[in-house]
Each structure stands twice: as structure tokens, then as C-alpha cells.
Amino acid sequence: xxxxxxxGSTQYADDNPILQQLQxxxxxxxxxxxxxxxxxxxxxxxxxxxxxEVGKLNYSKKDLLDQFYVDTATWGLSCMWEKTxxxxxxxxxxxxxRREIIKAKLRGAGTITxxxxxxxxxxxxxxxxxxxxxxxxxxxxxxxxxxxxxxxxMAGLIEIIETIKPAHxxxxxxxxxxxxxxxxxxxxxxxKIKTWNDLKVCx
Numbered sequence: 142x143x144x145x146x147x148x149g150s151t152q153y154a155d156d157n158p159i160l161q162q163l164q165x166x167x168x169x170x171x172x173x174x175x176x177x178x179x180x181x182x183x184x185x186x187x188x189x190x191x192x193x194e195v196g197k198l199n200y201s202k203k204d205l206l207d208q209f210y211v212d213t214a215t216w217g218l219s220c221m222w223e224k225t226x227x228x229x230x231x232x233x234x235x236x237x238x239r240r241e242i243i244k245a246k247l248r249g250a251g252t253i254t255x256x257x258x259x260x261x262x263x264x265x266x267x268x269x270x271x272x273x274x275x276x277x278x279x280x281x282x283x284x285x286x287x288x289x290x291x292x293x294x295m296a297g298l299i300e301i302i303e304t305i306k307p308a309h310x311x312x313x314x315x316x317x318x319x320x321x322x323x324x325x326x327x328x329x330x331x332x333k334i335k336t337w338n339d340l341k342v343c344x
Contacts, residue, residue, distance in 0.1 A: 162200060163193075163196045163197065163200055164196070166196040166197075166199035166200040166203070167192050167193060167195065167196030167199075168192055168195055168196070169192065170188040170189075170191060170192045170195075171184070171185060171188050174188070208221055209221070211240050211243050211244055211247075212240065214236075214240070215236060218230075218236065218239050218240070218243065222243045223239070223243065226243060226246045226247070228242060228243065228246060234297070238294050238297055241264060241265050241294055241297055242297045242300065242301060244264045245261040245264045245265060245297075245298070245301040246301060246304070246305075248260040248261050248264055253305055253306060253307060255272050255274060255281070257305070258272050258281065258283065258302070258305075258306070259271070259272045261298070261301055261302070261305065262283050262285070262298060262302075263287070265292055265294055265295075265297060265298040265301075266285050266287065266288055266292040266298075267287075267288065267292075268285065268286070268287020268288035269286050269287030270283060270284065270285055270286065270287065271283075271284045271286055272284075273315075278311070279309055279310055279311065280310060280311035280312055280313070281310060281311075281312050282312070282313050282314070282315050283302075283312065283313070283314050283315070284314075284315040284316075284317075285314070285315070285316055285317055286317055288317070289316075289317045290316065290317075291316055295314075
């Protein structure tokens, strides 16, 4: 379990990815011994070795428990969540992006409704969303009103929408940007430190 946990959380460039984490799980066993062992290098070595193994066990228990919750799962995203929800695992996506897809799929379980689409879109955008229905042309518009600009994981959102929506319904997205008159409220010193994209979504 310990080796599996390390393998699932290791990034390619990491030297020793969980060394610092292990320290917080490793007990100081010397404090449980009589004081006359304080100067014994042999006892320090023995207890230090045992403490490291206890630390690994404590870490593995905590790491396993984390996999049962979407917000903390790492290596368990594929085998415990994506596999169950029939989501294709994409290791090129970050943990955050994969968690968004899982949460959206969970919210989208059951009969598709306007409120369900709203919940799914809000899971990706992190802000309020409005769903506008066009009954005449069998389509709907997802309007992002809680945030400005384009949400960063649009590809994941589109993938989920395509999965849960009825095949006959079309859809589009509507984004919120800053109106020009809003920029007049900024001073020159405030605006000159912003990029063009920052100005489009500020406010």
C-alpha cells in the first residue's frame, strides 16, 4: 500500500516527493524510553528505524482514506472514481481538472434537467451559471455570470455536457466580459499594471 501510494502521487521531476509529509507522521519513539537511553547512539538508530516504518504506516492509512473523497483523492481517482463513473482516465489532466469532471458526472447522474446542467456547469466554472432554454430550436445556452472570461477547463465541461444531454438538443456558451464604461473607473496606475486579458475580465 505504501509503495502504491508513493507511485500514485509521484511526479516525474520529484526527487523524494513524500519525505516532508512522512516527517509529520513519524513519531519520536525515544521520548517513550527511560532517560538513560538518551546518549545511546545504538538505541537512537534502532528507534529511528522503527519510527520511520510507523510513519510509513500512518501515512499510508491517511493516504488510503483520502482516496474515498473526491477533493483529496490522487491515485484513487482512476481506480475508485473514474472507473466507477465510466470516465476515461486522462493523465495529462491535472488532479483538479479530473476532480471537476468527476464532480460534474456525479451531479449529472439521473434524468437530465435544466437545474442539473446548471449544477454541472457551476462545478467547472466555480461561479454562478444561468441556463437559457430555446424551445423553438431545441437548444440551450449556458451563460457564465458568476465569473468573467472563459473558464479554464472548458474541454472537460464540453465532454460532460455531451455525455449527459439528450442527443437532439444543441447548446452554446455565453461569457461575461467587462464593459468599456467599467474601465473608466480604473485609474491609470491601476490599469497599466494589467494585461489586456486582465482588463477584459476585471471588475
